Amino acid sequence: xxxxxxxxxxxxxxxxxxxxxxxxxxxxxxxxxxxxxxxxxxxxxxxxxxxxxxxxxxxxxxxxxxxxxxxxxxxxxxxxxxxxxxxxxxxxxxxxxxxxxxxx
Amino acid sequence: xxxxxxxxxxxxxxxxxxxxxxxxxxxxxxxxxxxxxxxxxxxxxxxxxxxxxxxxxxxxxxxxxxxxxxxxxxxxxxxxxxxxxxxxxxxxxxxxxxxxxxxxxxxxxxxxxxxxxxxxxxxxxxxxxxxxxxxxxxxxxxxxxxxxxxxxxxxxxxxxxxxxxxxxxxxxxxxxxxxxxxxxxxxxxxxxxxxxxxxxxxxxxxxxxxxxxxxxxxxxxxxxxxxxxxxxxxxxxxxxxxxxxxxxxxxxxxxxxxxxxxxxxxxxxxxxxxxxxxxxxxxxxxxxxxxxxxxxxxxxxxxxxxxxxxxxxxxxxxxxxxxxxxxxxxxxxxxxxxxxxxxxxxxxxxxxxxxxxxxxxxxxxxxxxxxxxxxxxxxxxxxx
Numbered sequence: 340x341x342x343x344x345x346x347x348x349x350x351x352x353x354x355x356x357x358x359x360x361x362x363x364x365x366x367x368x369x370x371x372x373x374x375x376x377x378x379x380x381x382x383x384x385x386x387x388x389x390x391x392x393x394x395x396x397x398x399x400x401x402x403x404x405x406x407x408x409x410x411x412x413x414x415x416x417x418x419x420x421x422x423x424x425x426x427x428x429x430x431x432x433x434x435x436x437x438x439x440x441x442x443x
Numbered sequence: 444x445x446x447x448x449x450x451x452x453x454x455x456x457x458x459x460x461x462x463x464x465x466x467x468x469x470x471x472x473x474x475x476x477x478x479x480x481x482x483x484x485x486x487x488x489x490x491x492x493x494x495x496x497x498x499x500x501x502x503x504x505x506x507x508x509x510x511x512x513x514x515x516x517x518x519x520x521x522x523x524x525x526x527x528x529x530x531x532x533x534x535x536x537x538x539x540x541x542x543x544x545x546x547x548x549x550x551x552x553x554x555x556x557x558x559x560x561x562x563x564x565x566x567x568x569x570x571x572x573x574x575x576x577x578x579x580x581x582x583x584x585x586x587x588x589x590x591x592x593x594x595x596x597x598x599x600x601x602x603x604x605x606x607x608x609x610x611x612x613x614x615x616x617x618x619x620x621x622x623x624x625x626x627x628x629x630x631x632x633x634x635x636x637x638x639x640x641x642x643x644x645x646x647x648x649x650x651x652x653x654x655x656x657x658x659x660x661x662x663x664x665x666x667x668x669x670x671x672x673x674x675x676x677x678x679x680x681x682x683x684x685x686x687x688x689x690x691x692x693x694x695x696x697x698x699x700x701x702x703x704x705x706x707x708x709x710x711x712x713x714x715x716x717x718x719x720x721x722x723x724x725x726x727x728x729x730x731x732x733x734x735x736x737x738x739x740x741x742x743x744x745x746x747x748x749x750x751x752x753x754x755x756x757x758x759x760x761x762x763x764x765x766x767x768x769x770x771x772x773x774x775x776x777x778x779x780x781x782x783x784x785x786x787x788x789x790x791x792x793x794x795x796x797x798x799x800x801x802x803x804x805x806x807x808x809x810x811x812x813x814x815x816x817x818x819x820x821x822x823x824x825x826x827x
Contacts, residue, residue, distance in 0.1 A: 389676060389713060405755075416675045416753055436713060441575070441748060442678040 356426040367424035374407050374419040385409045389435040410437050450474040452806060453631055453640040455617050455654050458488035459594055459792050461646030462601035463799030464784050469605035471807045476638055477609060480616035484595035487648045487791060490760020492671060492716050493594040495793040498534040498586035499691050502557040504817035505769055508797045510558050511812060513588050515796035523604055527597040528711040534589030534684040535572055537580050543688040544581045551584050561586050575680050575748050589684050594792045620658045628780025642806055644782045649763035651785030660777045663823055664786050666761035670720050670734045675753045676713025684708045685745060699723035703734060705741035717742040728759055762789045772801050772818035783820040
């Protein structure tokens, strides 16, 4: 029988809430990081690399590798594995450095 | 014929200056052993920004050395792989008021006589050069000869370009100087044993005073600490090396107290680097939030968009400071066979090729490309 991570550790989280990924609703639990919420929804990539545009998501999951950068509520380069999900957070796929509007 | 423990020259220090000495000596046909207690570029080279500046130097021996180096870096950039990130991007020095502008004008007029090309940029043209620059500045000067390299990779590729004549011994500390009965150099002792050569070049940077002491001579190299603040990767928003006019005064100052003046530049990899602080606090590596706060505030004053950008890390290094702000380059008259190539303060990356060339000429008894007497390693002797 499949068991969820929450069951395995006997977690009893509060009520779930909604965040969005590129406008699509994603369910998150209190205390979950943005990366964990996205993974739970089956989303594995939320950034493209600067030079070759390859997909990236969480790699180390503990804030060290900076692979999981995402644009969260309009702010680029947030580490999705460290930022706790909050109700209504709008996550958007980050293209490269995420600072395209600074280009001149 | 060099053997495993014998070569024509030993260079102590695998920073960019040691690498340039090894490269030019090898090109002159000499075999070179480079010894460093750490890795390549493990000291001040690896903590630098890779400034190749003429703009901050007043007419005099250091500027002559910088102008020669500017030409040599241009040659090296053709020869070394693109990974050294050589960018002849030019410098832009800006002034916030008319007094600052007058000071820049006088400074540039003096430099022009020495061969520096500086173009005055009126306030209304600053944004053509740097679109993100803060409004309201009084103007600036554009120095086309200023350039940049990635210092650690530049050092590594200089060593590699030396070819078979350059041998590296890393992670091996030099503990003594070996001399003959008449006091001439015959090699060094390291933690691993003896290494033999008729010439030893002290390219130990900020630790050059310690190496000199092993040879029984005094060279008063002191550490002058600097922090660099690194932003998250950005598009090419800062095109030149941009700094405020106060920087020139800070560089020339001998004060031990903290001085900060923002030097802002983009890099090929994306992050913007923000220097430059100066303080004499020995070899203390403690992070100073006060320094970082001042650097960030000054950089943001120049480029307001930086206020919305993350700084992702910082690093510190120790500039090798000599009391008259000139490096020690050339043979030490007190110890036959000992040469020095250290004490370049914050300009070591920029001055490395000319230093290497001077050392190689001295080793092969060739004609030096410029007057070496202002860099004499024994010049501090009289004052002691």
